[in-house]
Amino acid sequence: MRALPIGLVQTTTGLDTSANAEALAGAATALARAGAKIVFTPEMCGLLDRNAPRLEAAAVPEAEAPALRALAAVARAEAVAIAIGSLAVRAPGGRLRNRSLVLGPDGRILARYDKIHLFDVDLPDGSRYRESASFEAGDRLALADLPWGRLGLSICYDLRFPALYRALAEAGASVIASPAAFTVPTGRAHWHVLLRARAIETGAFIVAAAQTGRHADGRETYGHSLVVDPWGEVLLDMGTAPGTALLVLDLDRVGEVRAQLPALRHARAFVPPSAERPAA
Structure with a gap:
C-alpha cells in the first residue's frame, strides 16, 4: 500500500483577510503535526465576498x-505540501483571477491554476451570481508534481465540465483537487453525484x-467536504460544521481501478454531428 495521509480544511471564510489567514495557518499546522503530507483548503479561503466593489x-x-504568506510559512516550518x-x-493587467496554488514542503509555489469556468447564473431561490463581473477566466490546465505523484487542479464550477477532469487524468493526475464554495441549492442537488462521477x-x-455555513457577505455555502476514491466510493464527508479532517489514501487503488475499468485507454476520437440540416 502506498499510503498518502491528507488533511482537509472546511471553513466559513469571512471578510477579514488577516483573521482568515491566521485560521488557515492554524488548521494547516495542526493537520501537518497530525501526520498529513498535504493539506487541502477550500475555494476563496483567503476572502469570500460577493460584494464586487468591496472585493x-x-x-x-x-x-x-x-x-x-501564512500558508507558505506553515509549509516551510512543518515540511508539508x-x-x-x-x-x-x-x-498584472489589473483584473482579478480565482487562483489555486500548490505549495511544496519548502513553501515554494509548484503550480498555479486560474479557474477556467466562471459561475454566472440565476438560481430558483432568487440568488444571482456573476463571477465574471469580478474575475477573468484562465485558459490552461495545471498539475503539480509531488513526491507521491501528480496532483491535478480544478475549482468549483469546473466540476460540471468532465472533459477538464479527463484531461487532467490523461496528463497523469492520480489525485484531483476540487475546492469549492457551492451554493446550498446546487449542493443538495448535485455535489455528491458530480464528485462521484468525476472520480469514476x-x-x-x-x-x-x-x-x-452562513458567511459575512450574506451567502450560505453547502459544506460537505468530500474525498471520493477511484471506484466512486465516498471515503469522507465532513458535513456542515467548520473544522479539519485527516484521511489516508491508498494510492495503489488508482492503478487497480484503472486496470479493472480502463476507460481512459479505451477513449476513441469521433466526428461530431454536423450543424447542417440533413438533405430532404
Missing part, C-alpha cells in the same frame, strides 16, 4: 496575499475541500 478594493497581487483551494488575486470517469481520487 475589488480588498484584492491584492499574489505575492501580497495574507493567506499565501499545501493545495490552496483558491484566492482572489490581482493579475477518471479513476482518480477527488479531494473536495469546501466552504460551509
